[in-house]
């Protein structure tokens with residue numbers, strides 16, 4: 001199957017897994033977002049338990065958001081596709097120095113990180129990107145981690161965005177736990193945006209309860225998965 005088509009199929013699943021990751025929020029007991037999210041999670045649980053057409057899932061999911069999350073979302077607009085990356089705002093009492101943003105797949109665009117850094121100058125930003133032509137000016141805002149990332153260490157063929165198109169290349173992929181320990185020195189990440197040409201699926205799946213990365217105590221509070 002061609003990779004863009006595969007991405008298309010994975011799109012709904014990636015989105016759904018991104019949403020499921022909110023459940024992992026319960027790990028962060030310090031946050032009173034827990035109160036806000038309690039009824040939201042109950043609402044989501046109801047719709048998870050049903051069989052769904054992707055379209056009705058999205059509608060019901062939106063309904064849960066509108067009815068249960070009484071806050072304005074923050075939006076950071078990326079340059080390349082003119083899409084917003086949408087997150088719950090940081091609590092005003094949260095110590096900004098502790099906050100970590102991780103971009104998985106820089107993909108030649110640093111606009112979101114520029115906006116985020118402007119709003120939260122004390123947050124630390126990291127970007128994982130195996131293809132050096134795709135760094136843009138990311139190093140103005142954060143630290144570049146020049147590898148592929150996966151659930152385990154391996155050398156594998158990845159599809160990388162290049163200056164002009166996409167190419168399939170052998171890439172050294174490092175296991176996420178190792179990569180976080182070595183470069184980020186934390187396993188709790190507050191914001192993640194991930195776009196790695198279909199390979200996000202394996203990582204998102206491994207973050208779900210009882211799966212490999214979950215068992216490694218890796219927690220992403222908020223995830224945006226784009227394809």
Ligand SMILES: *[C@@H]1O[C@H](CO)[C@@H](O)[C@H](O)[C@H]1NC(C)=O
Nearest residue numbers: 152153154174175177178179
């Ligand atoms: C992955 O590779 C790194 C560096 O080569 C190594 O230190 C680490 O132990 C490996 N991790 C796993 C899970 O194999």
